[in-house]
Amino acid sequence: MIELTQSLAMQSAPLEPSDGVGIAQQLCQTLEDDIVTGKLPPGQRLEEPLLAKRFGVSRTPVREALQLLTASELAEKIPNKGVYVSLATPERLTAMFESMAELEGMCGRLAAKRMTSGERHNLDKLHHELAETVRLGDSDGYETLNRAFHNTLYRGTHNDVLVDVTLSVRRRVAPFRRVQFTSMSRLASSHAEHQGIVDAILRGDVSVAEQLLYDHIMAVHDISQDYLISLREASPANDMPAFK
Known part of the structure; x- marks a missing residue:
């Protein structure tokens, strides 16, 4: 698997709720866009601490965002290993x-x-x-x-x-x-x-x-x-x- 590196360590502006959309949903959409634009390649690990640091939020909304991302089938949770970027066939x-x-x-x-x-x-x-x-x-x-x-x-x-x-x-x-x-x-x-x-x-x-x-x-x-x-x-x- 490809480990999460500098692409996720880059700082982003902290997210704030807007238009009734929760922080986790905003995080998920940002990650989705990063995946479908190729910024986050398939196989790359999505680590909660680095994502929390990148977006200036706690790990709780990050964890929720990763759950949403998994539900949208752009990530896969592998037991005892973590969450990794995945693309649908x-x-x-x-x-x-x-x-x-x-x-x-x-x-x-x-x-x-x-x-x-x-x-x-x-x-x-x-x-x-x-x-x-x-x-x-x-x-x-x-x-x-x-x-x-x-x-x-x-x-x-x-x-x-x-x-x-x-x-x-x-x-x-x-x-x-x-x-x-x-x-x-x-x-x-x-x-x-x-x-x-x-x-x-x-x-x-x-x-x-x-x-x-x-x-x-x-x-x-x-x-x-x-x-x-x-x-x-x-x-x-x-x-x-x-x-x-």
């Missing part, structure tokens, strides 16, 4: 995205049928706000509003169980969904895909809304698969844990 990533696409499609179908006029207005408003972030090339702003856009769709189903399940699966694919927003061309194509989704929901076309949302997520899958393959090829070939 291409087959596992496809399984996660297929599940996400089916759930999003179902959300689109129910939202097109059940959304109130106020909810439809809010969705359309978010879509127009997203257009401005594309114009400005604001990837961070697009990511934030994109999450709000999809959350609005989920709530529009008026099915709390479906929302909970969808958010749970989205948590697993979120790190790879974020990667797409580093490309300005992807921002534009993502927004164009949203246009068809919004149009279908506004006119109550349940079948088209379902299909377009499924296709929207699988487009992200294709980008994520290419990115995952590049990460795995750039990583040491030996001693690399991976989920099956």
Whole structure:
């Protein structure tokens, strides 16, 4: 296994809670981004003391963050050894995205049928706000509003169980969904895909809304698969844990 070294020992600004997101979740997202951008390679050990020092927090939120990271399948806890960075296999990533696409499609179908006029207005408003972030090339702003856009769709189903399940699966694919927003061309194509989704929901076309949302997520899958393959090829070939 690759031991945790200078890349984690580098100091980062202490994290503070924001937007209702806990410290552990913020830590987990930072580590997820480090993994999917290649800063933390597969097989690297994630040590609580060094992470606590890096982020200026106690070991308790670090421990919680590592549990979340393990649940998202970007890390693996090896008994009597510790927690190590791990990447999903291409087959596992496809399984996660297929599940996400089916759930999003179902959300689109129910939202097109059940959304109130106020909810439809809010969705359309978010879509127009997203257009401005594309114009400005604001990837961070697009990511934030994109999450709000999809959350609005989920709530529009008026099915709390479906929302909970969808958010749970989205948590697993979120790190790879974020990667797409580093490309300005992807921002534009993502927004164009949203246009068809919004149009279908506004006119109550349940079948088209379902299909377009499924296709929207699988487009992200294709980008994520290419990115995952590049990460795995750039990583040491030996001693690399991976989920099956």
